[in-house]
Amino acid sequence: MNVRRRISAAALAGSAVLGLLAVSACSTSGAAGKEDGKLAVTASFYPMQFLAEKIGGKHVSVTSLTSPGTEPHDLELSPKQTAQLGESDAIVYLKGVQPAVDEAVKQSGVKHTADAASFTTLESHGAEVGGHGHEEHGHAGHDHGDESGLDPHIWLDPVKYAEAAKGVGKTFAAADPAHKADYEKNTAALVKQLDELDQEYKDGLKNRKSDTFITTHAAFGYLAERYGLTEEAISGLDPEATDVSGSRVKELQALAKKHDVHTVFFETLTSPDMAKTLAKDVHAKTDVLDPIEGITKKSRGDDYLSVMESNLKALQKALGAK
16 A cells, blocks of 8 residues: 555554454453443544434444544544544444554454445546646545545545445444344435435536636545536645645646636635635635535534535535526
């Protein structure tokens, strides 16, 4: 796997702890999680936490490994978190976003794990951004297994997110058969909400003046593909890249002029500096298009669905949709 950012020493130390826990995890994790009568679920970061809470409802106790306001790709697990992972009744994560989590899950010995990426089809979007090659997108947080360059941002496409929800529902039903009917009911309700969100996007973006939008990093490839849009990212798949070539800046300036782009989007968890600089160069405004990797006080909404609706309004305004 082409990983530039190495897994932290803490994560490796935690993995060693898990080596000792692996044998006992399958036999004791259920008992530990059932002390309060609920399924003990560990989620890797917010989009997985949202799925777990909505689908699990009153039958689960969900803990997220990523604190609100933390850029999830940078997560380094403490030995305590790694041990907690091994004591879970179920784990919900998305392989390819957080290498330390992927490694810890692999060694955890937990039987019921839901990799959201395995429930849908991943594609490569970063390689096409601005004509850059894979070498620009070898960010560890975006490698998926051994297949470098696949885009993990499936939650920003309501259709793919619904596919992931169905997979999580089946995992919970297998981990806690006594409440299978409730998990199926909750999954169906969430899928219905995501179907409605998908229709909102289709209707809301139908009559638009432009198809092209500019973002800081290429998180919205699946969303763009779903609704016939073109995402142009300043820095490709890496949300924290600061080294952007002069040729890429010139290319974006030309694209902004050609496609009448009046807004450059930035996000809530990383620096807006690149977006503001480009916006100044092309005489455009800036606005937030949130990749929803975490909910904070700066978020335009208090959960996934409300922030996705805020994103739709921002896109409508930027693309001249009526």
